Amino acid sequence: MRAFCCCLGLVAVAAFPSSGSAQNDSLPNPVAVGPPIQRIATASALSTEPLGSILSVRELPDGRVLVNDGMRRRLLLMDTTLQAVEVVLDSLSEIANTYGTRPGALLPYHADSTLFVDPASFAMVVIDPAGRVVRVRSVWRVEDVGPVTAGGRFGWPGLDGRGRMVYRVAARPAMPSVMPPQGVPWLPPQPDSAFIVAVDLDTRRLDTLGAIRIPKTEMNLRRRLEGGFAIDQVYNPLPVTDEWAVLADGRVAFVRAIDYRIDYLHPDGSWSSSAKLPYDWQRLTDEDKQSVVDSMRVVQERNATNTYVMLMIRWSNMFSRPYPQGFTVADGWTPMPGIPRDWILPPGVTLPPDYVYACAPGETPAPPAARAPPAAAGARATPGPPARPSCMPAPVMMSGGTAPPPPQQRHVIVMPPKDLPDYRPPLATGAVRADEDGHLWIRTNPPRPVPGGPVYDIIDPAGELVQRLQPPPGYTLVGFGRGRVVYLSMRDASGIHLARVRLR
Numbered sequence: 001m002r003a004f005c006c007c008l009g010l011v012a013v014a015a016f017p018s019s020g021s022a023q024n025d026s027l028p029n030p031v032a033v034g035p036p037i038q039r040i041a042t043a044s045a046l047s048t049e050p051l052g053s054i055l056s057v058r059e060l061p062d063g064r065v066l067v068n069d070g071m072r073r074r075l076l077l078m079d080t081t082l083q084a085v086e087v088v089l090d091s092l093s094e095i096a097n098t099y100g101t102r103p104g105a106l107l108p109y110h111a112d113s114t115l116f117v118d119p120a121s122f123a124m125v126v127i128d129p130a131g132r133v134v135r136v137r138s139v140w141r142v143e144d145v146g147p148v149t150a151g152g153r154f155g156w157p158g159l160d161g162r163g164r165m166v167y168r169v170a171a172r173p174a175m176p177s178v179m180p181p182q183g184v185p186w187l188p189p190q191p192d193s194a195f196i197v198a199v200d201l202d203t204r205r206l207d208t209l210g211a212i213r214i215p216k217t218e219m220n221l222r223r224r225l226e227g228g229f230a231i232d233q234v235y236n237p238l239p240v241t242d243e244w245a246v247l248a249d250g251r252v253a254f255v256r257a258i259d260y261r262i263d264y265l266h267p268d269g270s271w272s273s274s275a276k277l278p279y280d281w282q283r284l285t286d287e288d289k290q291s292v293v294d295s296m297r298v299v300q301e302r303n304a305t306n307t308y309v310m311l312m313i314r315w316s317n318m319f320s321r322p323y324p325q326g327f328t329v330a331d332g333w334t335p336m337p338g339i340p341r342d343w344i345l346p347p348g349v350t351l352p353p354d355y356v357y358a359c360a361p362g363e364t365p366a367p368p369a370a371r372a373p374p375a376a377a378g379a380r381a382t383p384g385p386p387a388r389p390s391c392m393p394a395p396v397m398m399s400g401g402t403a404p405p406p407p408q409q410r411h412v413i414v415m416p417p418k419d420l421p422d423y424r425p426p427l428a429t430g431a432v433r434a435d436e437d438g439h440l441w442i443r444t445n446p447p448r449p450v451p452g453g454p455v456y457d458i459i460d461p462a463g464e465l466v467q468r469l470q471p472p473p474g475y476t477l478v479g480f481g482r483g484r485v486v487y488l489s490m491r492d493a494s495g496i497h498l499a500r501v502r503l504r
Contacts, residue, residue, distance in 0.1 A: 034457065035468050037450070037455055037469075039452065039472070040486070043488070043500060044501065045080070045081050046498070049076065049078070051071075052070070053071035055103060056068045059482065062080075065077070065487070066106060067498060068106050073103065077131045088133065089116060100118035100123075104149060105149040107157050111129065113126060124136065124137050124139055140201055144169060147168055147169060152430045153429060155430065156434070164201075166246050168244065196244050210254055219233055235296055235412070237415065238292060239425065240257050240258070240421050241425070241428070248434065248436055248437060249438055257426055259276050260277045261275065261277060264463070274459075275463070281426075281447070293420070304410040306335075306336070308410065309333050315403075317340075327346060329346050340394060341360070356392055357392070358391060358392050425445060431443040435486070437483070441457075441469075444457055453470060453471060453472070453474075486502075
């Protein structure tokens with residue numbers, strides 16, 4: 001996340017709703033593009049507790065907030081001002097209420113309770129409406145822990161109108177009728193759809209609610225000259241995907257990308273659909289598609305080169321091996337932070353003066369600078385320099401045994417232009433969330449660059465586009481509260497903070 005100053009006076013956010021008409025049945029529709037974009041400009045509360053990250057938040061009935069700090073592996077309880085902090089789950093393994101060794105997930109539960117899912121121990125911690133741990137139970141299915149704790153990449157689980165946990169699972173490819181020759185690995189074809197399911201956490205009965213379209217991931221298998229096989233991913237620069245969310249009234253919303261409309265599954269099992277939502281559909285010519293493919297190839301090739309060089313540096317130093325003959329580092333290589341100071345770099349490579357090295361033995365990153373006093377109501381804080389750690393956690397060193405072969409540079413394969421869609425897709429993966437007041441927040445793909453960051457279409461419970469909101473640059477949506485409350489994470493010169501916003 002880029003570093004930005006906090007422009008936060010202790011006042012409410014102004015965001016003015018306006019109505020939008022539905023899109024016509026024919027495409028494209030260059031006129032009906034919805035309400036004007038409104039900027040979220042101020043916040044009513046801002047945290048000061050040093051945080052490593054904010055994966056998600058959950059507001060309790062009394063207005064206090066559970067904050068999932070995945071990087072520091074802590075579950076915190078903040079008061080209504082986001083100042084007083086209590087540790088609910090900690091990273092220390094010797095305490096009773098331990099967070100676990102991997103980032104977990106916060107899920108809504110019955111009667112305003114909360115579930116914390118630990119993906120390492122396959123346990124669910126039940127937290128009551130007062131923020132107290134009351135019991136621990138096992139997860140309903142071990143194989144579903146990954147999608148549930150993926151941080152929104154597969155949607156945000158929630159409770160439907162029948163009290164069941166709703167989440168997404170992958171479709172399973174069928175076994176081939178003819179297996180490949182002996183010694184050749186079998187790559188299962190990746191599905192282009194996924195299922196939204198509901199599970200009763202008491203009986204553990206699983207029901208399928210519906211299907212969504214997802215981008216198909218293509219993989220190529222090739223034999224290496226030096227032996228063995230390599231698997232190359234085919235990159236899709238314009239993936240078309242449906243998304244989903246569970247509304248506050250228990251309905252499950254399926255947002256369809258093909259025509260940008262919403263299908264609703266009601267608690268009684270019936271279905272209804274919204275009209276097509278306004279969107280500025282942009283048709284892609286053959287030249288446009290080629291340009292998109294070329295841009296994706298440039299970006300992926302640069303990323304592949306940077307990753308390859310970093311892997312080679314780690315391989316050489318961890319296993320005390322010389323760099324392979326002929327290995328060179330191309331101009332423009334961008335080093336990732338965290339290389340130890342005593343590592344040997346490839347010939348001709350130097351690190352920038354402000355490079356953040358790995359922490360030396362016994363060294364810990366310097367704590368963030370003390371936070372400046374908050375600005376007066378309505379005032380804007382003075383921008384400060386980006387917050388930079390003094391060092392990064394050192395990589396785990398290996399010793400003994402046989403060193404693996406040196407890493408290979410990843411091949412970059414981009415989907416051909418002819419396989420791209422004819423219109424720019426309106427949605428991206430993980431782009432749909434539901435707030436506590438029955439609205440859907442849909443982060444749309446802008447048909448053209450929009451200054452300031454992502455824009456959210458706000459869909460009311462009737463399925464109409466009523467508002468378009470844009471968080472300030474550097475702010476990320478992390479959760480909701482009742483009464484049109486939105487929680488955002490942000491970074492300034494003193495670190496990462498949680499901001500509470502109340503929309504009008």
